[in-house]
Amino acid sequence: MFGAIWRYFRALGYLVTGRLDAARKVLDTNPHVVRATFDHIVRDKKGRVNHYKEAVATLIAQKEKKVQKVKNLTEDVQKLERLKTGAMAKAKQRVAELQAAGKSIEEIQHDEDYVRCQSAFQDFRTTLAEKQARITELEAEIEDGTARIGEHKVQLQHLLREIEKVKEEAADTVADMITAKEEKEVADLLTGLSEDRSSLELARMRELRLEVKAEAQISKELAGTDTRAQEAEFLDYARTHESQDEFAALVGLAEEEDTAGREAPEKDADAPLPE
DSSP, rough: HHHHHHHHHHHHHHHHHHHHHHHHHHHHSSHHHHHHHHHHHHHHHHHHHHHHHHHHHHHHHHHHHHHHHHHHHHHHHHHHHHHHHHHHHHHHHHHHHHHHHOHHHHHHHHHHEEEEEEEEEEEHHHHHHHHHHHHHHHHHHHHHHHHHHHHHHHHHHHHHHHHHHHHHHHHHHHHHHHHHHHHHHHHHHTTTTTHHHHHHHHHHHHHHHHHHHHHHHHHHHHHHHHHHHHHHHHHHHHHHHHHHHHHHHHHHHHHHHHHHHHHHHHHHHHHHOOO
């Protein structure tokens, strides 16, 4: 029993699902629904393109920061090069002074000014190497970023062209839907699969016309207007005939007709009687 109930509800579900699918298919083929669907697709694609643009803009901003960083480091390197050269020149000058004073190499190496110049030179050289390495690293990142940004720009252009194609496809699809719907209706009418509402209305109006005329005829007969119409027709014919006789008498045709009518019996009187 429970199995039968379950099968019943399952079949009912299939029925409802089938009807919903059929209704959805009919609704989806409506030109207005088709246009709205394509508009939603275009909006969705535009939204993704905008997010893509924002990501690419972030990459461009990061690249610009790195370019500016390279400029700043390059300026620092140039300054360090000058400082290193100055420390070297200062150390040479101090060595010359100490040598002229007869100082030994060990005394020169422990001279306070010499040691300061030597320490500054080493610091400048170390910092310079670090900044040059950082510049090399940033330049590689900038080059790689520029290549990736170029690829993203190409992809963005492709997506924008795709959106334009979708817009064109939307117009073509709506036109095809309308044309196909009209062609289907015409084909269904020709094959008898569909009813022409205008033909049905025309047939109904013709039927109503016949019914109204029949009702009017019956009403005329029941009211006696048909008999009175016949009497009026006879009276009109009599008046017309009398008018014609009067006109004939005025022109002398009536007298000739009377004479001819009287002579004919006299000739008949003189004729021998049949045996």
